[in-house]
Structure formats: structure tokens, C-alpha cells
Amino acid sequence: MRISIDPSLCQGHGRCYDLAPDLFGEDDEGYGTVLVPDGEVPADGEDDARLAADNCPEAAVLVHGDTVAEDRVVGEAAP
Amino acid sequence: MTVDDRFAAGAGALRADPSLSTFSEVVTGPVTDWATDxxxxxxxxxxxxxxIWDDLRQRCPIAHTxxxxxAWLPTRYDDVAAVAYDTEHFSSRAIIASNVRPPRSLAPVGTAPPISSDPPFHHDARKLLLPAFTRTAxxxxxxSTRAFCSSLVDALAGRDVVDAAADYAQHVPVRVMADMLGFPPEDGPRFRHFVENALEGIDLPPEERLARSSSLFDYLLVQIRDHLEHPRDDLTGHxxxxxxxxxxxxxxxxxxxxxxxxxxxxxxxxxxxGASLWHLAGHPDDRRRLVAEPGVRTTAVEEFLRAYAPVTMARLVxxxxxxxxxxxxxxxWVLLSFPAANRDPAQFERADEVLVDRQVNRHAAFGLGIHRCVGSHLARMELRVALDVWLDRVPEFTLADPDAVRWSTGQIRGPRTLPVRIG
Known part of the structure; x- marks a missing residue:
């Protein structure tokens, strides 16, 4: 699984670095940054990556190569 | 430092000439139909x-008056988002709907940059503020916020019934903003009047609204001159x-x-x-859970922001x-109701329920697009700390008189009178 942030969409809400601080950080204006090299998500960070993507109000956090996410519904309540 | 003569003139020079504004007739009285009036x-x-939003969303999702x-009032998430993202057709020149429209010539700067600014000016004006409002900053x-919240709770000692809005919630941001701007903390009570003048009293005669707003700029000029005489490291100095x-x-x-x-x-x-405390006072199961499981407060804060989002912005077509x-x-005007969008069942599962452990919560309480609330990280910090201190210090509380709760009118929604029993 790989993550990225679309800088044309990110507005600095900061949900990603609140929810997945091992994967995302903030720059000096509050916009999100990807902390892991090449965006590669460690196996134990995949849930956090999905959580960050699902909570971004601007849908700026992108998760690539996730086979699980496609089955899920936006706005779904806690399982 | 060189002499700063930008502020030698009176406070009138700090804002647009009111006589250039356009005034519309003040219409008051009961609403005949929420869809058209x-x-x-x-x-x-x-x-x-x-x-009202839930009703409109089903029968007339873009209401008019x-x-x-x-003015227009979209209530679906999709429509609210579309207006928020469309800075080509909708201007932020004024963001509080009223019977006064400032002159078109004020765009793209507006009266209160960057919230009142349009592209391309907006980006650079916003950039000036962002570093001061990051989560780290x-x-x-x-x-200091935690200590202040504790002192507010200390002051409630010995009382059975307190006003959680007026005696607690109100004071938290007043103190924080005075601190950040470098204004005297004892001026706090005056801020409340500035806020009320700007955001409530929308139906007052336009001349009176303008007269009231001039007191704010008189005050700001005093603070500016004080900062010029005594430079210091705060937002005003910045x-x-x-x-x-x-x-x-x-x-x-x-x-x-x-x-x-x-x-x-x-x-x-x-x-x-205030809205979060109101919810908890009326929902003992949620209250007990947040007291017993502080870890759930993180998602609860986001859920309160979704379900009771305080801020509606406006745009001008x-x-x-x-x-x-x-x-x-x-x-x-277009009222950009993020609170209504946050309750759209097409966007949120169980939109009408408050689920304090909701994990996926893509709410728009702080807006969408280029005008995302610049203070969102500050607001989250204050909300989290204020709830932490209250729940740890006052774990048992109920609505003392549900009928006495009074919510604000206008674009910022929250309880203004909130009697809770704590004894």
C-alpha cells in the first residue's frame, strides 16, 4: 500500500497527521506531508492510512494499491 | 524602528467608507414558508x-428568501461543497449576510482578509496567518488554556446550577484570543459585545449596525497604537x-x-x-462513557463538530x-450551511444520530476549499481541553431546565444560555 497527498486538494485540515501521526506530518503552514519514504505504508500502518484517507474533508489523502478499501462506504460508522 | 505613520489617522480610515455600501430593506416578522421566506x-x-434543514433538504434543498x-440556503452536502469550491461565481467579499452589502470595489480584498478575500489576493493574505495557526504553533x-479552564471550574464551587455557556464556554476563547492578539485580558467582556454586534442583530437598522461596528475599530486602533509604542511578539505585532x-x-x-x-x-x-456540553448534559450514557473512557473523547470531539457545527458562512453571487x-x-447571498451539510444522510450514515465513537467522519465543520478555517487547529485544541477539564472536574451534570436553554440566532449557532445542575 502506498499513500500520497494531492497538494491541489489539501487545505491543511490536519486530520491525516492527527489520526496517523506515523505516516503524515505537517509543514510549516499546516499542510499535510507524507513521512514514510516513497509513501510506502508498513503493514501495521494500513488501517491508519485508510482512516486518514476516510477522514480527509477534501479527499486529498490518497491510498494506492489497497484491495480492501474498495468495498467500504464513505461515511460509514464505526465497525 | 522607523516611525509607522500608517495609523496616524482616525479609526474611520481602517474600514471602507460605509456610505458606499448598498442597503436593502429590513424585513422582520414570522416566517411564512421556510422554502421561500x-x-x-x-x-x-x-x-x-x-x-428546518432536514425538512428543506427533503422538499426544497435550495431554499430562498x-x-x-x-438569499439562498442550500442544505445538501453536495450543494454546499459546490458553492464552497466555486470561487469563480461566488465571492467572499462579505461573509455575514445582512441588509448591508459592502461595495463591489472591495473585492478581492474585502473588509476582513483573508476570510473576505477572493483569489488571487486571498492566497497571499492567508499565507501570512497560516504559520501562527498550525497544530504545532x-x-x-x-x-495556559488548561489552567484557565481549571480556574473557571474553581469559580463554580459551591453552586448547584451554573450557566455552562456564560460561566464557562464563553470565557475560554475570549482569553485565548486576547492572549494571541496581545490585548489586555481584562478587556474580555468588551469582546462579547463586539462579537454580538458583528454576528447577531442582523435585522437592526443598517445605520445602527454600522455605528456599532465602529466601536470595534476604535478599540482596534487603540490596540494597534499600543503595539507600535510597545512592540511585542504576538499576532498584532506580526x-x-x-x-x-x-x-x-x-x-x-x-x-x-x-x-x-x-x-x-x-x-x-x-x-x-457549549453545544458539546449541552449534548452531554442531556445524554447521560455518552457523558458517562466519555468520563470513563477518555480515549473516546477524540472521536467525540469530531462528532460534536459534525452534529453541532457552529459556523455558517455566506457568499455573494x-x-x-x-x-x-x-x-x-x-x-x-448564499448561506453556506456547513451545519446542514453535516447532517445530510446522503453523505453520512445515521446522519441524525450523535455517535461519539464514529470513526469515519469527513465533516465540513471548518469549511471546505480555500477558506478552510484558519483557526481550526486552535479551535480543536480549545474544545478538547475545555471538555477534558470539565469532564474530569465535573463528571456529573444534567440540564437544570431544558426549556431555559437559549440558542443563538444568526450564522454562528450555539447555546447562549445553558443552565446545568452540577451539585
């Missing part, structure tokens, strides 16, 4: 806004030193940004803290515009 300034709205010189106010495109800011930009931070930083957070089935006219 809505008003967000009356008691009926204050008491039942959520029900002739009041305020013409606001963290340095957390400890704005006075800041440069845009190689020049120091226009006096109206400095004062407008200060007005924005003062007004927008107070009413909003006060409302969010730039030119006549057929839009998603309605005919918007140039200079019509």
Missing part, C-alpha cells in the same frame, strides 16, 4: 434549525510587521485581519464548547447565475 435571525430558527435583499497555548508583495500591509488590512481573528475566534469556539435548478441573481 426563510430567516436565520428569528427565535424559531434558533430553537429548531436542525429540523426575499429578506436580506435576496497553537500547542504552546494548551497549558500583522504590523508583515509584508505583502514587498510592502507593509494596508492599515485596513491590519485592522480587518485583527477584527476577523477576534470575532471569528470567539463566537465559534464558544458555541462548539457575482453575476446572474442559473445554478442547479434555481435562478440566482447578482448580489444575492
Amino acid at each position: 426563510f430567516s436565520h435571525t428569528g427565535e424559531e430558527w434558533a430553537q429548531d434549525a436542525i429540523g 426575499e429578506r436580506f435583499g435576496g 497553537v500547542a504552546r497555548y494548551e497549558e 500583522l504590523l510587521q508583515a509584508e505583502l508583495h514587498g510592502r507593509r500591509l494596508e492599515p485596513a488590512h491590519v485592522a480587518g485581519s485583527m477584527a476577523l481573528l477576534l470575532i471569528a475566534g470567539i463566537d465559534t469556539t464558544w458555541s462548539a464548547i 457575482k453575476e446572474d447565475l442559473p445554478w442547479r435548478g434555481v435562478d440566482m441573481k447578482a448580489e444575492d
Whole structure:
């Protein structure tokens, strides 16, 4: 699984670095940054990556190569 | 330092000439039909806004009113988001709908940059503020905020019934904003009047609204001059030193940004803290859970922000515009109801329920697009700390008199009177 942030969409809400601080950080204006090299998500960070993507109000956090996410519904309540 | 003569003139120079504004007829009185005659300034709205949005979303998702010189109210998430993202057709020149429209010539700067600014000016004006409001930057106010919240709870000792809005929630952002702007903390009670003048009293005669707003700019000028005499490291000092495109800011930009931070930083957070306490006072299961499981407070804060989002912004339609089935006219207001969007069942599962452990919560309480609330990290910090302190210190509380709860009118929604029994 790989993550990225679309800088044309990110507005600095900061949900990603609140929810997945091992994967995302903030720059000096509050916009999100990807902390892991090449965006590669460690196996134990995949849930956090999905959580960050699902909570971004601007849908700026992108998760690539996730086979699980496609089955899920936006706005779904806690399982 | 060189002499700063930008502020030698009176406070009148700090804002646009009011005589250039356009005034529309003040229409008050009961609403006949929410779809065609809505008003967000009356008691009926204050008491039942959520029900009004839910009703409109089903039968007339883009409501209209002739009041305020013409205004629209989209209630679906998709429509609210579309307006928020469309800065080509919708201007932020004024963001509080009323019977006064400032002159078109104020765009793209507006009266309170960057919230009142349009592209391309907006980006650079916003950039000046962002570093002061990152999560890391606001963290340095957390400890003092926690201590202040504790002192507010200390002051409640010995009372059975307290007003959680007026005695607690209100004071938190007032103190934080005074601290950040470098204003005397004892001036706090005056801020409340500035806020009320700006955000409530929408139906007052325009001359009276303008007269009231001049007291705010008189105050800001006093603070600016004090900072020029005694330079210090706070937001006011930052704005006075800041440069845009190689020049120091226009006096109206400095004062407008200060007005924005003062007004927008107070009413909003006060409302969010109050609404959260209101919910918990009336929902003992949620209250007990947050007391016993502090870890759940993280998602609870986001859920309170979704379900009781305090802030509705406004836009002005730039030119006549057929839009998603309605005919918007140039200079019509559009109320950008993030609170209504946050309750759209097409966007959120179980939208009408408050689920304190909701994991996926893509709410729009802080807006969408380029005008995302610049203070969102500060607001979250204040809300989290205020709830932490209250729940740890006052774990048992109930609504003392549900009928006595009074919610605000206007675009910022929250409880203004909230009697809770704590003894």
C-alpha cells in the first residue's frame, strides 16, 4: 500500500497527521506531508492510512494499491 | 524602528467608507414558508434549525428568501461543497449576510482578509496567518488554556446550577484570543459585545449596525497604537510587521485581519464548547462513557463538530447565475450551511444520530476549499481541553431546565444560555 497527498486538494485540515501521526506530518503552514519514504505504508500502518484517507474533508489523502478499501462506504460508522 | 505613520489617522480610515455600501430593506416578522421566506435571525430558527434543514433538504434543498435583499440556503452536502469550491461565481467579499452589502470595489480584498478575500489576493493574505495557526504553533497555548479552564471550574464551587455557556464556554476563547492578539485580558467582556454586534442583530437598522461596528475599530486602533509604542511578539505585532508583495500591509488590512481573528475566534469556539456540553448534559450514557473512557473523547470531539457545527458562512453571487435548478441573481447571498451539510444522510450514515465513537467522519465543520478555517487547529485544541477539564472536574451534570436553554440566532449557532445542575 502506498499513500500520497494531492497538494491541489489539501487545505491543511490536519486530520491525516492527527489520526496517523506515523505516516503524515505537517509543514510549516499546516499542510499535510507524507513521512514514510516513497509513501510506502508498513503493514501495521494500513488501517491508519485508510482512516486518514476516510477522514480527509477534501479527499486529498490518497491510498494506492489497497484491495480492501474498495468495498467500504464513505461515511460509514464505526465497525 | 522607523516611525509607522500608517495609523496616524482616525479609526474611520481602517474600514471602507460605509456610505458606499448598498442597503436593502429590513424585513422582520414570522416566517411564512421556510422554502421561500426563510430567516436565520428569528427565535424559531434558533430553537429548531436542525429540523428546518432536514425538512428543506427533503422538499426544497435550495431554499430562498426575499429578506436580506435576496438569499439562498442550500442544505445538501453536495450543494454546499459546490458553492464552497466555486470561487469563480461566488465571492467572499462579505461573509455575514445582512441588509448591508459592502461595495463591489472591495473585492478581492474585502473588509476582513483573508476570510473576505477572493483569489488571487486571498492566497497571499492567508499565507501570512497560516504559520501562527498550525497544530504545532497553537500547542504552546494548551497549558495556559488548561489552567484557565481549571480556574473557571474553581469559580463554580459551591453552586448547584451554573450557566455552562456564560460561566464557562464563553470565557475560554475570549482569553485565548486576547492572549494571541496581545490585548489586555481584562478587556474580555468588551469582546462579547463586539462579537454580538458583528454576528447577531442582523435585522437592526443598517445605520445602527454600522455605528456599532465602529466601536470595534476604535478599540482596534487603540490596540494597534499600543503595539507600535510597545512592540511585542504576538499576532498584532506580526500583522504590523508583515509584508505583502514587498510592502507593509494596508492599515485596513491590519485592522480587518485583527477584527476577523477576534470575532471569528470567539463566537465559534464558544458555541462548539457549549453545544458539546449541552449534548452531554442531556445524554447521560455518552457523558458517562466519555468520563470513563477518555480515549473516546477524540472521536467525540469530531462528532460534536459534525452534529453541532457552529459556523455558517455566506457568499455573494457575482453575476446572474442559473445554478442547479434555481435562478440566482447578482448580489444575492448564499448561506453556506456547513451545519446542514453535516447532517445530510446522503453523505453520512445515521446522519441524525450523535455517535461519539464514529470513526469515519469527513465533516465540513471548518469549511471546505480555500477558506478552510484558519483557526481550526486552535479551535480543536480549545474544545478538547475545555471538555477534558470539565469532564474530569465535573463528571456529573444534567440540564437544570431544558426549556431555559437559549440558542443563538444568526450564522454562528450555539447555546447562549445553558443552565446545568452540577451539585
